[in-house]
Amino acid sequence: xxxxxxxxxxDLNQWVAPLLELCLEAGQAICEHYRDPxxxxxxxxxxxxxxxxxxxxxxxxxxxxxxxxxxxxPVLSEESAPADITHRRQWPRYWLIDPLDGxxxxxxxxGDFTINIALIENxxxxxxxxxxxxxxxxxxxxxxxxxxxxxxIGEDGWSVCELAxxxxxxxxxxxxxxxxxHAGERLQNCLDWVEKNWPCVSRSNMGSALxxxxxARGQGDFYPRFAPCCEWDTAAGQALLEAVGGCIVQLNGxxxxxxxxxxxxxxxxxxxxxxxxxxxxxxxxxxLY
Numbered sequence: 001x002x003x004x005x006x007x008x009x010x011d012l013n014q015w016v017a018p019l020l021e022l023c024l025e026a027g028q029a030i031c032e033h034y035r036d037p038x039x040x041x042x043x044x045x046x047x048x049x050x051x052x053x054x055x056x057x058x059x060x061x062x063x064x065x066x067x068x069x070x071x072x073x074p075v076l077s078e079e080s081a082p083a084d085i086t087h088r089r090q091w092p093r094y095w096l097i098d099p100l101d102g103x104x105x106x107x108x109x110x111g112d113f114t115i116n117i118a119l120i121e122n123x124x125x126x127x128x129x130x131x132x133x134x135x136x137x138x139x140x141x142x143x144x145x146x147x148x149x150x151x152x153i154g155e156d157g158w159s160v161c162e163l164a165x166x167x168x169x170x171x172x173x174x175x176x177x178x179x180x181x182h183a184g185e186r187l188q189n190c191l192d193w194v195e196k197n198w199p200c201v202s203r204s205n206m207g208s209a210l211x212x213x214x215x216a217r218g219q220g221d222f223y224p225r226f227a228p229c230c231e232w233d234t235a236a237g238q239a240l241l242e243a244v245g246g247c248i249v250q251l252n253g254x255x256x257x258x259x260x261x262x263x264x265x266x267x268x269x270x271x272x273x274x275x276x277x278x279x280x281x282x283x284x285x286x287x288l289y
Contacts, residue, residue: 012119012127012142015069019129020138020150020158022065023115027133029057030100030115034134050103055079058099058115066095066117073119078232088259093121096258098232102208112207118235123257128239130209139163139213141236141243147216165245166218166273173200177211177220179227186226186268190288194222197279212237215273216244223271230264237271247275253284 033054059079066075074094076084088094095117100106102113111134119127131138136152147163168174176191195201204220214220238248238256248256248271256269272280 013146015119015127016129016140016146016150018065018069019117019140020131022062022069023117023129023131023138024136024152025065026058026061026099026115027131027136029061030054030106030113030133033057034106050107051079052100052103052106054106055100055103059097062097062099062115062117066097076232078230085264089262091259093119094259096120096125096232096235098209098230098236101233102210105207110207112210114209114213116209116232116236118232118239120235120258123260124255125235125239125242125258128236128243130213130236130240132210132213139216139240141216141240143239143242145243147240147243149217163216163244164218166215166221168221168274168277168279170199173202174198174222175220176201176203177214177223178203178205179207179211179225184226186288187224190224190226193283193286193288197282209233209237212240212271215246215271216240218273221273224269225266225271226268228265231258231266232264234266234269234271241271241273244273245275246271246273248272249284251284251288 033052056079059077063075063077074091075097076088076094077097077099079099098116100113101116105112115131115133117129118125126143128141129138138150140150141147149161149163150158153159174194176194178187211220211223215223234248234256235258241247248269250256250267250269256266
């Protein structure tokens with residue numbers, strides 16, 4: 001592939017400002033639907049997941065905006081047409097987005113929903129942005145370069161706060177984040193192992209990719225996932241966690257990779273905030289498959 005067609009890693013910071021403005025616009029559209037009395041209306045997709053007007057509005061804004069930024073970079077969205085999903089296997093570089101991650105939480109009025117945008121290059125997420133529409137806050141991660149939150153200030157700009165690398169402290173509770181909608185024997189076995197190997201464990205249930213934001217800001221240590229989810233659910237969060245010293249790995253310890261198969265489903269994984277702590281090496285060696 002000609003190098004002129006690649007977004008060089010050192011240039012990724014230049015994408016942050018336009019992506020923030022794009023999320024602000026899409027987030028506003030989501031919030032308008034969220035406050036509308038008809039916000040609980042939805043239709044079911046083929047996989048029985050809900051599709052709302054907010055999903056479609058955010059998708060349209062993000063897709064048009066990303067194409068306008070650089071028409072040479074394809075866009076794959078949860079709401080993309082089947083033809084785009086088929087053609088993606090030919091893309092070495094593309095935007096991978098979830099216009100409204102946590103649609104069920106949106107419908108349930110929990111507030112646990114995000115916009116997820118990731119840049120995938122050669123099967124790896126090299127930039128991730130998770131935007132919280134209700135809070136107007138974005139979490140941005142560029143592994144090796146940037147880990148920060150951006151808070152919208154009126155209509156005039158953004159305040160920036162760098163994210164520190166979360167550290168798992170032996171004298172502090174280990175906080176497990178899990179989806180409130182997914183349980184099962186494999187998850188319980190994993191939680192049992194953690195409780196046997198750490199003095200104090202607490203659990204916090206929440207939906208959507210919001211879990212990755214909590215981990216990046218030091219309010220969550222571990223997110224095990226065994227229930228099905230898709231690549232657009234994890235890519236932005238993976239870039240964010242890797243930027244703060246964490247990781248998302250398969251149960252064999254290999255990092256998640258993208259666009260490598262016909263399926264868009266991610267394998268079971270462990271999301272870890274402090275990747276350097278020896279507890280996680282022991283967990284992987286336990287082979288809790």
